[in-house]
Amino acid sequence: MENLYLGVDIGSVSINIVAIDEQNELVFKLYTRNSGNPIQLVKKGLAKFKQEVEIDQYKVAGVGVTGSGRQLIAYVLGADTIKNEITAHARASTFYHPEAGTIFEIGGQDSKLIIVEDGIAVDFAMNTVCAAGTGSFLDHQAERLGIKIEDFGGMALEAERDVRIAGRCTVFAESDMISKQQYGFTKPEIIKGLSVALVRNYMNNLVRNRVLKGEYIFQGGVAANIGIKAAFEAEIGSEVIVPQYHDVMGAIGIAMLAKRDVKRSGQESNFRGFDLTEEEFATKSFECDDCANNCEVIKVIADGRTIAVTGDRCGKWTASLITDSSITANSSKSETTQTVVKDQAAAEEKLDLYKTDPEAEKQVMQELEELEKDDQTEKEDNILV
Incomplete structure (x- = not known):
């Protein structure tokens, strides 16, 4: 087997x-x-x-x-x-492309930039504040223009010229697109202008003063958009590789x-x-008032059994799950998974902090480097992925 x-x-x-x-x-x-x-x-x-x-x-x-x-x-x-x-x-990127140096990732609601050295992520940036350039925004614009999202990128390549679109904000971008339509610009021209604007926005918000180096990898759902890919290539002056499985990397x-x-x-x-495909799952939450933290404690319930508890900073309710005699044979697996989740807590808090406070970037990177130290030594212990 x-x-x-x-x-x-x-x-x-x-x-x-x-x-x-x-x-x-x-x-x-x-x-x-x-x-x-x-x-x-x-x-x-x-x-x-x-x-x-x-x-x-x-x-x-x-x-x-x-x-x-x-x-x-x-x-x-x-x-x-x-x-x-x-x-x-x-x-995934470094497995399929061992020479990867820069990874552009654009998903449905956020964008990421990852800098890689010797197969290890050494720097990153995330944009979770503005949806401009993400998959959901492009879906909306394709629907508004009356075209299929699958045709969006190809139509951008048909344009002989692009018009300048404000890409820093979704509201301004959409307003600018409507204005350009009223001036008589064609859909391909507007779409190409939007693609260029969104890549420009990505570079301004995420790259900033970072030094990029090849190979350049573009992944995430938006990587299927050949118009955005072409805009990236024009911006950096180099080939951008879209992996075969870009959407599930x-x-x-x-x-x-x-x-x-x-x-x-x-x-x-x-x-x-x-x-578990036959089980019924539910989540319930309550506010614990045992201390000043007032944690929102969330329970995950499967067929009437509590299989996990999260949200309690002190671990009180997590401990009650582990000692609850009503938990069935699956409890040992739930316990282990609970531990795995708890081990990630510090880094997750740092990531959340970074999403709301860009000044915390260095702190985030230090935490991630510590958490991922096994990755740093992987080449030394020669353990295959």
Whole structure:
């Protein structure tokens, strides 16, 4: 029976699920829009996995979860590895493109820049404040212009010239596009102008004074837009590579990291099994008033059983879960996953801080470097991903 490793990327716009084998070959891939119920979508994704893959021939030996919704889904699945998107995207990129130096990643609601040296992410920047240039914004503009998003990039390449569009803000960009339409500019010209403006905005907000170097990798859902790719190439004066699996690179990267972590630990996976597709999940929250923190404590419930608790800074309610005699045989896996999630808490707080306070960037990087020190020494201990 061959081992498989699941990778799940829970984003605000899409949910991606992949499975890789021991050779890091992609066995299963699913990219689906996030309609607001990630648990149900993950359950459907696993059901589809069971339909398309002969699971009797495989064993799920590891599970990794990344993305903005990773904490909840980690509990639901029984994850072995939980990492931020920066780490996951960098891992996949450097596997497929060992010479990668700069990674442009644009998703549904945010944008990322990752600087890589010797296969390790050494610097990054994130833009989660403004949606200009993200997938959701481009979807909206395509709908407003009456064209399919699939045709957006190709139409930009048809234009013989571009018009200047304000790309710093979604409101200004849309207003400027409407104004240019009223002046008689064609749709291809406006779309090309928008593509150039969005790339210019990306460079101004994320790159700033950073020194970029090739290979240049462009991934995320927006990487399918050949107009944006062309605008990046024109801006930096170099070829930009779009990986074959650009839309699920985060999921692939976290699957690879889960494989590495499981092999290092020598333990069985925490995966709760495919029976979870038949379970009913719910979340409940309450405010703990035992101290001045007033934490919002969130419980994850499966078929009436509390399988995870999060949000308590002191660990009081987490401890109550571990000692609760009503928890069934799955409790040991829930405990382990709970520990994995808690181990990431410090770095997650730093990332949240960075999203609201750009001045905290150095602090974030120091925390990530400490958390990912195993990645830094991977070449030394010669452990294969």
